[in-house]
Amino acid sequence: MEVLEAVLLGVPVTLLVTVAALALGAVLAVPLAAARRSRVVPLRWLGRVVIDVVRGIPPVVWLFLIFFGLGRDLIRLEPIEAGIIGLGVISAGYLAEIYRGGLSAVHAGQWEAASALGMGGTDTLVRVVAPQAFRVSLPAVTTYAISLLKDSTIVSAIGVSEILFRATQSARSTGAGLTPFFVAAAVYILLSAPLAWLSRGLDARLRARVAR
Amino acid sequence: MTGLLTSWGEWLPRLLEGLVTSVELTAASLLLGIPLGLVLALLSSSRTRAVRWAAIALVEIGRGTPALVMLQFVYYGLPSAGLSLTAFVSAVAALSLTTAGYTSEILRGGLQAVPAGETEAAGALGMSHRDTLRFVVVPQGVRIALPSLMGFAILIFQATSLTFTISVVELLSQAYSIGAATFRYLDVLVLAGLLYLAVTIPAGLLTNRTERRLSRHL
Numbered sequence: 204m205e206v207l208e209a210v211l212l213g214v215p216v217t218l219l220v221t222v223a224a225l226a227l228g229a230v231l232a233v234p235l236a237a238a239r240r241s242r243v244v245p246l247r248w249l250g251r252v253v254i255d256v257v258r259g260i261p262p263v264v265w266l267f268l269i270f271f272g273l274g275r276d277l278i279r280l281e282p283i284e285a286g287i288i289g290l291g292v293i294s295a296g297y298l299a300e301i302y303r304g305g306l307s308a309v310h311a312g313q314w315e316a317a318s319a320l321g322m323g324g325t326d327t328l329v330r331v332v333a334p335q336a337f338r339v340s341l342p343a344v345t346t347y348a349i350s351l352l353k354d355s356t357i358v359s360a361i362g363v364s365e366i367l368f369r370a371t372q373s374a375r376s377t378g379a380g381l382t383p384f385f386v387a388a389a390v391y392i393l394l395s396a397p398l399a400w401l402s403r404g405l406d407a408r409l410r411a412r413v414a415r
Numbered sequence: 416m417t418g419l420l421t422s423w424g425e426w427l428p429r430l431l432e433g434l435v436t437s438v439e440l441t442a443a444s445l446l447l448g449i450p451l452g453l454v455l456a457l458l459s460s461s462r463t464r465a466v467r468w469a470a471i472a473l474v475e476i477g478r479g480t481p482a483l484v485m486l487q488f489v490y491y492g493l494p495s496a497g498l499s500l501t502a503f504v505s506a507v508a509a510l511s512l513t514t515a516g517y518t519s520e521i522l523r524g525g526l527q528a529v530p531a532g533e534t535e536a537a538g539a540l541g542m543s544h545r546d547t548l549r550f551v552v553v554p555q556g557v558r559i560a561l562p563s564l565m566g567f568a569i570l571i572f573q574a575t576s577l578t579f580t581i582s583v584v585e586l587l588s589q590a591y592s593i594g595a596a597t598f599r600y601l602d603v604l605v606l607a608g609l610l611y612l613a614v615t616i617p618a619g620l621l622t623n624r625t626e627r628r629l630s631r632h633l
Contacts, residue, residue, distance in 0.1 A: 259615035260608045261573035264587055268608060271594060272601035353481040360483075360580055371487050380495030384488040388480050395479070 209373040210386045213366035214394070216283070220355045220365060223287045225348055228294025235299035240306060250299075257296030263357050265289045270361045286358030290351065297347055305340030306332065309413070338409035345402035349395045366390055423606050426593050430603075433589035434610055436503075440585065441572040443507045448514025448571075449564065453557075455519035456526060457548070470519075477516020482574045485509040490581040506578040510571060517567055525560030526552055562626035569618050573611070586610060 238250030260268075269292075270285035280288070309332050317327035359368035370387035374380065458470035480488075490505040500508065529552050537547040557564075579588040590607035594600035 255616055255619070256612060259612045259619065261576035261587070261611055263576045263579065264604065264608055264611060267587065267591065268601070268604045271591075272604045353479075356481040356483040357577065360577075367481070367484055367487065370484075371491060374487075374491055374495075381488070381492045384484060384492045387484055388476075388488075391481060391484070392479050 205377065206370075206373050206383050207386055209369045210366055210383060210390060213364060213369040214390065216363060216365040217352070217355055217394075220283065220286050220290065220358055220363065221348070221352045224290035224294055224355070225351055227287065227291030228298050229344075231291065231295035232298035232302055235295055236302035236306065239299060239303050254296045254299055257293060262290070262293050262354055263360055265293055266357060266361050282358070282362045285361060286355075286363050290355060290358070293354075294347070294351060298344065301340050301343045301347065302336070304343070305336035308339045309335045335413045338413050341409055342402050342406040345398055345405065349398050349402075352395055352398070353391060419602055422597075422599070422602060426590075426603055426606060429589050429593065430586060430607060430610055433584060433586035434614075436583065437572065437575045437585040438614075440503070440506055440510065440575045440578060440583070441568065444510035444514050444571055444575075445568055447507065447511040449518050449522075451511065451515035452518030453522050453553070455515060456522040459519065459523060460526075474516050474519050477512050478520065479516075480513075482510065482513045483577050483580065485513055486577055486581055502578070502581050502583045505581055506575070506583050510574060510578075513574070514567070514571055518564060521560050521563045521567060522556065524563070525558075526556035528559045529555045558629065561629060562622055565618070565622040565625060569615050569622070572614060572618070576611075 235250055235254060238246050239254070241247050241250070257265075266286060266289040269289045270280060270282060274280040274285055313331055313335065314327060317331045322331070355365060356367040359365055359371070362368070364372075366387050370383035374383045455470050455474055458466055459474060461467045461470065486506065486509040489500065489509045490502065493500065493505075533551050533555070534547055537551045542551070575583075575585055576587040578585055579591065582588070586607055590603045591600075593603045597603070
């Protein structure tokens with residue numbers, strides 16, 4: 204019972220880190236995806252390099268770079284801030300590729316039709332293409348959110364007291380052995396199940412509203 | 416700038432030593448995890464319901480549990496159940512389980528992508544079910560799954576950095592201890608990041624090339 208209480212105290216922290224990182228990533232990913240599809244070649248390359256670097260370095264290494272690297276010398280960061288920024292940057296890399304996939308999934312005829320109706324480039328993107336791209340990418344985004352929920356365990360490495368941090372702590376201090384880990388695993392499964400269910404439901408509904 | 420390069424030169428041997436450990440961990444986890452994943456993939460389409468359910472449960476546990484939870488569970492949890500493993504062995508055990516969970520889904524996709532006509536043709540030629548799997552379905556299924564498996568291998572290589580938390584002396588752990596000794600965390604962690612990139616970016620390019628080459632024949 205004590206173990207359960209200890210682990211549950213970590214749930215709000217895990218949710219905060221996941222949601223904040225996802226929100227940060229969702230915003231940062233927009234310019235990245237735009238750069239990736241830009242007509243300007245150097246910009247396209249820059250976008251690609253940034254995404255490859257963000258995704259090529261392991262998440263924990265990013266957290267250490269931000270928390271110990273930047274946090275020691277340049278700006279003081281709390282562990283949870285460093286965790287959110289780190290996971291947010293990584294999310295931006297992955298979400299940018301998801302957005303890009305969504306944009307290219309929208310049929311070229313949609314651009315042509317909008318232009319035949321006399322709509323400008325920005326207008327077409329904002330009012331015709333982006334809403335459909337959003338519907339196409341949402342299932343991929345929820346899948347990513349589930350994996351981010353699990354990846355958020357790594358912020359325990361810089362001392363954020365989320366679910367895993369508390370489970371390990373109670374395993375070491377109370378001698379409760381395996382129980383805290385089973386509880387932690389069960390909590391992660393319980394948290395990700397509704398997301399998975401939502402993703403499956405949304406997928407079918409949203410796909411029906413995309414022109415092909 | 417030259418000061419930074421001199422320090423990098425000084426630290427590089429230790430970091431490379433760590434990188435070798437990371438690569439060894441990756442190789443060991445893949446060598447144990449992928450065959451286990453293949454077995455689980457085959458069992459999860461077994462005709463016996465109990466076997467099928469057991470295999471699916473194992474896969475879901477392997478995929479659903481974060482790699483870090485698996486690591487901490489094996490290293491800090493199992494000793495209380497009477498099983499103490501060294502850090503390196505714990506790391507291999509935990510990462511292999513994660514690998515098995517993910518690759519079994521990848522391989523299942525590959526096996527299902529083999530056209531049913533192949534199995535029927537093998538049956539018409541009088542091949543047994545086992546021989547059909549071994550000589551017809553598995554070789555082609557693995558080939559189809561190869562690019563995804565390579566992509567997953569890159570992810571597992573990145574995940575080896577998590578074993579730092581159970582005191583395996585791999586690349587991140589070496590970088591961190593150099594940082595703790597010199598208080599130059601940023602400098603040494605940037606070099607560590609570059610070393611990770613030196614593996615993951617070429618590996619990513621190779622994966623893309625393999626994907627293009629293999630899809631030519633489909």
